[in-house]
Amino acid sequence: MTRGVIKSFGTGDTRAQVLRGVEFDAQAGEMTFLVGPSGCGKTTLISILSAMLTPDGGDVTVFGVEPVKLRGAKLTDFRMRTVGFVFQQFNLMPALDAAENAAVPLIVQGVGAGRARKQAAALLDRLGLGAHLDKYPAQLSAGQQQRVAIARALIHEPRLVVCDEPTASLDATSGRAVMEILKSIAVQKNRAVIVVTHDNRIYSFADRITFMADGRVVRTALPASLQEYEVA
Numbered sequence: 220m221t222r223g224v225i226k227s228f229g230t231g232d233t234r235a236q237v238l239r240g241v242e243f244d245a246q247a248g249e250m251t252f253l254v255g256p257s258g259c260g261k262t263t264l265i266s267i268l269s270a271m272l273t274p275d276g277g278d279v280t281v282f283g284v285e286p287v288k289l290r291g292a293k294l295t296d297f298r299m300r301t302v303g304f305v306f307q308q309f310n311l312m313p314a315l316d317a318a319e320n321a322a323v324p325l326i327v328q329g330v331g332a333g334r335a336r337k338q339a340a341a342l343l344d345r346l347g348l349g350a351h352l353d354k355y356p357a358q359l360s361a362g363q364q365q366r367v368a369i370a371r372a373l374i375h376e377p378r379l380v381v382c383d384e385p386t387a388s389l390d391a392t393s394g395r396a397v398m399e400i401l402k403s404i405a406v407q408k409n410r411a412v413i414v415v416t417h418d419n420r421i422y423s424f425a426d427r428i429t430f431m432a433d434g435r436v437v438r439t440a441l442p443a444s445l446q447e448y449e450v451a
């Protein structure tokens with residue numbers, strides 16, 4: 220999916236190279252975990268895969284499409300339909316209730332408000348939020364907001380699902396429930412699911428685990444072989 224991707228932020232003396240030639244692959248039908256120390260470039264990499272950031276160099280291909288070559292409506296379409304993104308900071312809309320937030324991608328695609336809300340309600344119910352559909356983000360706990368953000372990323376069944384620390388605010392039970400939903404989407408719908416995480420409680424859900432350090436992918440392992448690694 221990425222070959223030799225480089226990315227820097229800042230200018231002049233404050234310029235810092237954050238990605239230093241990243242080789243990263245994820246497959247449809249699989250859960251790929253991306254782990255590594257804080258600041259190593261995980262969010263930057265998945266933002267590039269999702270066409271929210273442009274790399275300075277290297278190749279990025281997502282399902283045969285090169286996002287850097289997309290412009291205008293095609294770029295918007297890629298971001299809206301192909302990708303579902305769970306942000307590290309959730310990024311929910313404060314003036315919309317839980318069901319409305321989760322339904323946004325459907326509304327954007329022209330699904331009627333009633334139908335979109337019904338679909339969002341069903342998914343939120345699977346995530347344990349059936350009793351909180353009409354609550355606003357400010358009335359929800361961090362873990363509840365996180366699950367609304369996850370519902371919003373999945374509701375339109377995107378081919379690429381990218382989750383930045385999706386279980387960081389969740390207890391073990393809710394975290395497993397989220398992973399089970401993500402896994403079923405990967406396997407049954409043949410979606411590529413990428414999960415950035417520090418949460419080693421959920422490693423068993425991974426089909427492969429890719430380790431990053433200092434702007435590079437240093438190793439990809441299968442979960443079964445993980446004992447050899449010290450992962451914080």
Ligand SMILES: Nc1ncnc2c1ncn2[C@@H]1O[C@H](COP(=O)(O)OP(=O)(O)OP(=O)(O)O)[C@@H](O)[C@H]1O
Nearest residue numbers: 228229237255256257258259260261262263264307
């Ligand atoms: N928009 C930006 N402008 C300047 N520097 C940035 C920007 N975004 C990220 N960085 C820097 O790039 C580096 C990598 O950031 P990134 O968010 O990709 O790390 P991460 O691996 O996701 O870390 P964490 O586990 O803490 O979320 C950090 O040093 C960060 O300060």
Ligand SMILES: [Mg+2]
Nearest residue numbers: 261262307383
């Ligand atoms: Mg991050």
